[in-house]
Amino acid sequence: MPQRPSEPSSRPNRGEAREALIAAGRRLFAERGYKATTTREIATEAGVSHALLRYHFSSKEGLRDAVDENVLGGFERAFASARDEGLESGTLAEAGRAAALMFGADEERRRYIRRVLVDGDERAAALLGRLVEGARREVDRLLAGPGAPPAEDRRWAPYQVLFLILGPLLLEPALEAVMGGDPFAPETLAERSAANQRLLRRGLFGPR
Structure with missing residues:
Protein backbone atom coordinates (compact mmCIF):
# COMPACT_ATOMS: atom_id res chain seq x y z
CA MET A 1 0.00 0.00 0.00
CA ASP A 68 -2.93 29.75 -9.27
CA GLU A 69 0.42 30.66 -10.83
CA ASN A 70 1.29 26.97 -11.07
CA VAL A 71 -2.02 26.12 -12.72
CA LEU A 72 -2.09 29.04 -15.15
CA GLY A 73 1.61 28.67 -15.94
CA GLY A 74 0.60 25.48 -17.70
CA PHE A 75 -0.39 27.61 -20.72
CA GLU A 76 3.22 28.43 -21.60
CA ARG A 77 4.30 24.83 -21.09
CA ALA A 78 1.39 23.61 -23.21
CA PHE A 79 2.28 25.89 -26.14
CA ALA A 80 5.90 24.76 -25.90
CA SER A 81 4.74 21.12 -26.02
CA ALA A 82 2.48 21.85 -29.01
CA ARG A 83 5.42 23.34 -30.90
CA ASP A 84 7.58 20.37 -29.92
CA GLU A 85 5.02 18.18 -31.69
CA GLY A 86 5.73 20.11 -34.89
CA LEU A 87 2.64 22.32 -34.96
CA GLU A 88 3.25 25.67 -36.63
CA SER A 89 3.40 28.60 -34.25
CA GLY A 90 0.52 31.04 -34.51
CA THR A 91 -1.98 28.56 -35.96
CA LEU A 92 -5.37 27.49 -34.68
CA ALA A 93 -4.10 23.90 -34.56
CA GLU A 94 -1.31 24.98 -32.21
CA ALA A 95 -3.74 26.86 -29.95
CA GLY A 96 -6.20 23.96 -29.96
CA ARG A 97 -3.54 21.41 -29.12
CA ALA A 98 -2.14 23.64 -26.36
CA ALA A 99 -5.61 23.97 -24.82
CA ALA A 100 -6.06 20.20 -25.00
CA LEU A 101 -2.72 19.66 -23.29
CA MET A 102 -3.42 22.32 -20.68
CA PHE A 103 -6.84 21.06 -19.62
CA GLY A 104 -6.83 17.47 -20.77
CA ALA A 105 -3.65 15.95 -19.48
CA ASP A 106 -4.01 16.82 -15.81
CA GLU A 107 -7.19 15.78 -14.01
CA GLU A 108 -6.11 17.55 -10.84
CA ARG A 109 -5.72 20.85 -12.69
CA ARG A 110 -9.21 20.46 -14.13
CA ARG A 111 -10.67 19.71 -10.69
CA TYR A 112 -8.96 22.75 -9.20
CA ILE A 113 -10.20 25.15 -11.90
CA ARG A 114 -13.69 23.64 -11.69
CA ARG A 115 -13.80 24.08 -7.92
CA VAL A 116 -12.61 27.70 -8.06
CA LEU A 117 -15.10 28.65 -10.77
CA VAL A 118 -18.01 26.86 -9.09
CA ASP A 119 -17.26 28.39 -5.66
CA GLY A 120 -17.85 31.74 -7.32
CA ASP A 121 -15.95 34.02 -4.94
CA GLU A 122 -13.63 36.87 -5.86
CA ARG A 123 -10.94 34.32 -6.69
CA ALA A 124 -13.19 32.84 -9.37
CA ALA A 125 -13.53 36.23 -11.06
CA ALA A 126 -9.78 36.83 -10.87
CA LEU A 127 -8.89 33.42 -12.28
CA LEU A 128 -11.49 33.68 -15.06
CA GLY A 129 -10.23 37.16 -15.87
CA ARG A 130 -6.72 35.81 -16.34
CA LEU A 131 -8.02 32.99 -18.53
CA VAL A 132 -9.92 35.53 -20.65
CA GLU A 133 -6.82 37.68 -21.04
CA GLY A 134 -4.77 34.66 -22.07
CA ALA A 135 -7.43 33.67 -24.60
CA ARG A 136 -7.60 37.28 -25.86
CA ARG A 137 -3.86 37.35 -26.51
CA GLU A 138 -4.05 34.13 -28.49
CA VAL A 139 -7.12 35.25 -30.44
CA ASP A 140 -5.45 38.57 -31.32
CA ARG A 141 -2.34 36.68 -32.42
CA LEU A 142 -4.35 34.30 -34.60
CA LEU A 143 -6.54 37.05 -36.11
CA ALA A 144 -3.73 39.47 -36.90
CA GLY A 145 -3.67 40.80 -40.45
CA PRO A 146 -6.26 41.49 -43.14
CA GLY A 147 -9.67 39.91 -43.01
CA ALA A 148 -10.01 40.20 -39.23
CA PRO A 149 -13.58 40.10 -37.91
CA PRO A 150 -15.30 43.32 -36.77
CA ALA A 151 -14.69 44.71 -33.29
CA GLU A 152 -18.00 43.45 -31.89
CA ASP A 153 -17.09 39.88 -32.82
CA ARG A 154 -13.53 40.20 -31.56
CA ARG A 155 -14.83 41.38 -28.20
CA TRP A 156 -16.64 38.07 -27.69
CA ALA A 157 -14.09 35.81 -29.38
CA PRO A 158 -12.00 35.10 -26.22
CA TYR A 159 -15.14 34.19 -24.27
CA GLN A 160 -16.42 31.94 -27.04
CA VAL A 161 -13.09 30.12 -27.18
CA LEU A 162 -13.12 29.68 -23.41
CA PHE A 163 -16.72 28.46 -23.44
CA LEU A 164 -15.67 25.66 -25.77
CA ILE A 165 -12.80 24.73 -23.46
CA LEU A 166 -14.36 25.26 -20.04
CA GLY A 167 -17.77 23.78 -20.85
CA PRO A 168 -16.56 20.16 -20.87
CA LEU A 169 -14.34 20.87 -17.85
CA LEU A 170 -17.19 22.25 -15.74
CA LEU A 171 -19.61 19.52 -16.85
CA GLU A 172 -17.06 16.70 -16.73
CA PRO A 173 -18.77 14.45 -14.10
CA ALA A 174 -22.19 14.63 -15.80
CA LEU A 175 -20.66 14.53 -19.28
CA GLU A 176 -18.87 11.29 -18.45
CA ALA A 177 -22.20 9.68 -17.50
CA VAL A 178 -23.97 10.96 -20.64
CA MET A 179 -21.17 9.96 -23.00
CA GLY A 180 -20.55 6.65 -21.30
CA GLY A 181 -16.82 7.28 -21.13
CA ASP A 182 -14.07 9.67 -20.10
CA PRO A 183 -14.64 12.98 -21.96
CA PHE A 184 -10.94 13.76 -21.49
CA ALA A 185 -9.60 10.46 -22.77
CA PRO A 186 -6.84 11.25 -25.32
CA GLU A 187 -8.78 10.10 -28.39
CA THR A 188 -12.00 11.88 -27.29
CA LEU A 189 -10.07 15.04 -26.47
CA ALA A 190 -8.32 15.00 -29.86
CA GLU A 191 -11.65 14.52 -31.66
CA ARG A 192 -13.32 17.34 -29.71
CA SER A 193 -10.34 19.66 -30.24
CA ALA A 194 -10.44 19.05 -34.00
CA ALA A 195 -14.21 19.66 -34.07
CA ASN A 196 -13.75 22.90 -32.11
CA GLN A 197 -11.13 24.08 -34.60
CA ARG A 198 -13.49 23.38 -37.51
CA LEU A 199 -16.28 25.23 -35.69
CA LEU A 200 -14.08 28.26 -35.04
CA ARG A 201 -12.84 28.37 -38.62
CA ARG A 202 -16.16 27.85 -40.43
CA GLY A 203 -18.95 28.50 -37.94
CA LEU A 204 -21.59 25.96 -37.01
CA PHE A 205 -23.82 26.72 -40.00
CA GLY A 206 -21.19 28.03 -42.38
CA PRO A 207 -20.27 26.47 -45.76
CA ARG A 208 -18.55 23.07 -45.63
Whole structure:
Protein backbone atom coordinates (compact mmCIF):
# COMPACT_ATOMS: atom_id res chain seq x y z
CA MET A 1 0.00 0.00 0.00
CA PRO A 2 1.52 3.38 -1.00
CA GLN A 3 2.67 5.64 1.83
CA ARG A 4 0.96 8.94 2.50
CA PRO A 5 3.09 12.04 1.87
CA SER A 6 3.07 12.78 5.59
CA GLU A 7 4.96 9.62 6.56
CA PRO A 8 8.57 10.24 7.65
CA SER A 9 10.18 8.14 4.93
CA SER A 10 8.51 10.22 2.22
CA ARG A 11 9.07 13.68 3.69
CA PRO A 12 10.41 16.10 1.07
CA ASN A 13 13.61 17.94 1.88
CA ARG A 14 13.65 21.71 2.33
CA GLY A 15 14.35 22.30 -1.34
CA GLU A 16 11.38 20.18 -2.38
CA ALA A 17 9.00 21.52 0.25
CA ARG A 18 7.69 24.44 -1.80
CA GLU A 19 6.59 22.24 -4.71
CA ALA A 20 5.13 19.66 -2.33
CA LEU A 21 3.07 22.37 -0.62
CA ILE A 22 1.79 23.73 -3.94
CA ALA A 23 0.77 20.23 -5.02
CA ALA A 24 -0.94 19.55 -1.69
CA GLY A 25 -2.70 22.93 -1.73
CA ARG A 26 -3.96 22.38 -5.27
CA ARG A 27 -5.24 18.93 -4.34
CA LEU A 28 -6.99 19.93 -1.10
CA PHE A 29 -8.40 23.19 -2.45
CA ALA A 30 -9.91 21.17 -5.31
CA GLU A 31 -11.36 18.54 -2.95
CA ARG A 32 -12.65 20.74 -0.12
CA GLY A 33 -12.62 24.30 -1.34
CA TYR A 34 -10.36 27.12 -0.20
CA LYS A 35 -12.29 28.18 2.88
CA ALA A 36 -12.69 24.67 4.29
CA THR A 37 -8.98 23.83 4.00
CA THR A 38 -6.50 24.81 6.71
CA THR A 39 -2.80 25.45 6.32
CA ARG A 40 -2.05 22.73 8.87
CA GLU A 41 -3.96 20.22 6.76
CA ILE A 42 -1.98 21.27 3.71
CA ALA A 43 1.34 20.96 5.55
CA THR A 44 0.37 17.49 6.79
CA GLU A 45 -0.70 16.43 3.29
CA ALA A 46 2.61 17.69 1.91
CA GLY A 47 4.59 15.93 4.64
CA VAL A 48 6.32 19.10 5.87
CA SER A 49 6.14 21.25 8.97
CA HIS A 50 3.63 24.06 9.25
CA ALA A 51 6.56 26.41 9.84
CA LEU A 52 7.87 25.61 6.35
CA LEU A 53 4.54 26.57 4.83
CA ARG A 54 4.70 29.91 6.64
CA TYR A 55 8.32 30.33 5.54
CA HIS A 56 7.57 29.79 1.84
CA PHE A 57 4.16 31.47 1.52
CA SER A 58 3.49 33.52 4.71
CA SER A 59 -0.23 32.67 4.62
CA LYS A 60 -2.91 30.52 3.05
CA GLU A 61 -3.65 33.32 0.61
CA GLY A 62 0.00 33.39 -0.44
CA LEU A 63 -0.11 29.65 -1.06
CA ARG A 64 -3.30 30.03 -3.11
CA ASP A 65 -1.58 32.67 -5.25
CA ALA A 66 1.26 30.21 -5.87
CA VAL A 67 -1.21 27.46 -6.77
CA ASP A 68 -2.93 29.75 -9.27
CA GLU A 69 0.42 30.66 -10.83
CA ASN A 70 1.29 26.97 -11.07
CA VAL A 71 -2.02 26.12 -12.72
CA LEU A 72 -2.09 29.04 -15.15
CA GLY A 73 1.61 28.67 -15.94
CA GLY A 74 0.60 25.48 -17.70
CA PHE A 75 -0.39 27.61 -20.72
CA GLU A 76 3.22 28.43 -21.60
CA ARG A 77 4.30 24.83 -21.09
CA ALA A 78 1.39 23.61 -23.21
CA PHE A 79 2.28 25.89 -26.14
CA ALA A 80 5.90 24.76 -25.90
CA SER A 81 4.74 21.12 -26.02
CA ALA A 82 2.48 21.85 -29.01
CA ARG A 83 5.42 23.34 -30.90
CA ASP A 84 7.58 20.37 -29.92
CA GLU A 85 5.02 18.18 -31.69
CA GLY A 86 5.73 20.11 -34.89
CA LEU A 87 2.64 22.32 -34.96
CA GLU A 88 3.25 25.67 -36.63
CA SER A 89 3.40 28.60 -34.25
CA GLY A 90 0.52 31.04 -34.51
CA THR A 91 -1.98 28.56 -35.96
CA LEU A 92 -5.37 27.49 -34.68
CA ALA A 93 -4.10 23.90 -34.56
CA GLU A 94 -1.31 24.98 -32.21
CA ALA A 95 -3.74 26.86 -29.95
CA GLY A 96 -6.20 23.96 -29.96
CA ARG A 97 -3.54 21.41 -29.12
CA ALA A 98 -2.14 23.64 -26.36
CA ALA A 99 -5.61 23.97 -24.82
CA ALA A 100 -6.06 20.20 -25.00
CA LEU A 101 -2.72 19.66 -23.29
CA MET A 102 -3.42 22.32 -20.68
CA PHE A 103 -6.84 21.06 -19.62
CA GLY A 104 -6.83 17.47 -20.77
CA ALA A 105 -3.65 15.95 -19.48
CA ASP A 106 -4.01 16.82 -15.81
CA GLU A 107 -7.19 15.78 -14.01
CA GLU A 108 -6.11 17.55 -10.84
CA ARG A 109 -5.72 20.85 -12.69
CA ARG A 110 -9.21 20.46 -14.13
CA ARG A 111 -10.67 19.71 -10.69
CA TYR A 112 -8.96 22.75 -9.20
CA ILE A 113 -10.20 25.15 -11.90
CA ARG A 114 -13.69 23.64 -11.69
CA ARG A 115 -13.80 24.08 -7.92
CA VAL A 116 -12.61 27.70 -8.06
CA LEU A 117 -15.10 28.65 -10.77
CA VAL A 118 -18.01 26.86 -9.09
CA ASP A 119 -17.26 28.39 -5.66
CA GLY A 120 -17.85 31.74 -7.32
CA ASP A 121 -15.95 34.02 -4.94
CA GLU A 122 -13.63 36.87 -5.86
CA ARG A 123 -10.94 34.32 -6.69
CA ALA A 124 -13.19 32.84 -9.37
CA ALA A 125 -13.53 36.23 -11.06
CA ALA A 126 -9.78 36.83 -10.87
CA LEU A 127 -8.89 33.42 -12.28
CA LEU A 128 -11.49 33.68 -15.06
CA GLY A 129 -10.23 37.16 -15.87
CA ARG A 130 -6.72 35.81 -16.34
CA LEU A 131 -8.02 32.99 -18.53
CA VAL A 132 -9.92 35.53 -20.65
CA GLU A 133 -6.82 37.68 -21.04
CA GLY A 134 -4.77 34.66 -22.07
CA ALA A 135 -7.43 33.67 -24.60
CA ARG A 136 -7.60 37.28 -25.86
CA ARG A 137 -3.86 37.35 -26.51
CA GLU A 138 -4.05 34.13 -28.49
CA VAL A 139 -7.12 35.25 -30.44
CA ASP A 140 -5.45 38.57 -31.32
CA ARG A 141 -2.34 36.68 -32.42
CA LEU A 142 -4.35 34.30 -34.60
CA LEU A 143 -6.54 37.05 -36.11
CA ALA A 144 -3.73 39.47 -36.90
CA GLY A 145 -3.67 40.80 -40.45
CA PRO A 146 -6.26 41.49 -43.14
CA GLY A 147 -9.67 39.91 -43.01
CA ALA A 148 -10.01 40.20 -39.23
CA PRO A 149 -13.58 40.10 -37.91
CA PRO A 150 -15.30 43.32 -36.77
CA ALA A 151 -14.69 44.71 -33.29
CA GLU A 152 -18.00 43.45 -31.89
CA ASP A 153 -17.09 39.88 -32.82
CA ARG A 154 -13.53 40.20 -31.56
CA ARG A 155 -14.83 41.38 -28.20
CA TRP A 156 -16.64 38.07 -27.69
CA ALA A 157 -14.09 35.81 -29.38
CA PRO A 158 -12.00 35.10 -26.22
CA TYR A 159 -15.14 34.19 -24.27
CA GLN A 160 -16.42 31.94 -27.04
CA VAL A 161 -13.09 30.12 -27.18
CA LEU A 162 -13.12 29.68 -23.41
CA PHE A 163 -16.72 28.46 -23.44
CA LEU A 164 -15.67 25.66 -25.77
CA ILE A 165 -12.80 24.73 -23.46
CA LEU A 166 -14.36 25.26 -20.04
CA GLY A 167 -17.77 23.78 -20.85
CA PRO A 168 -16.56 20.16 -20.87
CA LEU A 169 -14.34 20.87 -17.85
CA LEU A 170 -17.19 22.25 -15.74
CA LEU A 171 -19.61 19.52 -16.85
CA GLU A 172 -17.06 16.70 -16.73
CA PRO A 173 -18.77 14.45 -14.10
CA ALA A 174 -22.19 14.63 -15.80
CA LEU A 175 -20.66 14.53 -19.28
CA GLU A 176 -18.87 11.29 -18.45
CA ALA A 177 -22.20 9.68 -17.50
CA VAL A 178 -23.97 10.96 -20.64
CA MET A 179 -21.17 9.96 -23.00
CA GLY A 180 -20.55 6.65 -21.30
CA GLY A 181 -16.82 7.28 -21.13
CA ASP A 182 -14.07 9.67 -20.10
CA PRO A 183 -14.64 12.98 -21.96
CA PHE A 184 -10.94 13.76 -21.49
CA ALA A 185 -9.60 10.46 -22.77
CA PRO A 186 -6.84 11.25 -25.32
CA GLU A 187 -8.78 10.10 -28.39
CA THR A 188 -12.00 11.88 -27.29
CA LEU A 189 -10.07 15.04 -26.47
CA ALA A 190 -8.32 15.00 -29.86
CA GLU A 191 -11.65 14.52 -31.66
CA ARG A 192 -13.32 17.34 -29.71
CA SER A 193 -10.34 19.66 -30.24
CA ALA A 194 -10.44 19.05 -34.00
CA ALA A 195 -14.21 19.66 -34.07
CA ASN A 196 -13.75 22.90 -32.11
CA GLN A 197 -11.13 24.08 -34.60
CA ARG A 198 -13.49 23.38 -37.51
CA LEU A 199 -16.28 25.23 -35.69
CA LEU A 200 -14.08 28.26 -35.04
CA ARG A 201 -12.84 28.37 -38.62
CA ARG A 202 -16.16 27.85 -40.43
CA GLY A 203 -18.95 28.50 -37.94
CA LEU A 204 -21.59 25.96 -37.01
CA PHE A 205 -23.82 26.72 -40.00
CA GLY A 206 -21.19 28.03 -42.38
CA PRO A 207 -20.27 26.47 -45.76
CA ARG A 208 -18.55 23.07 -45.63
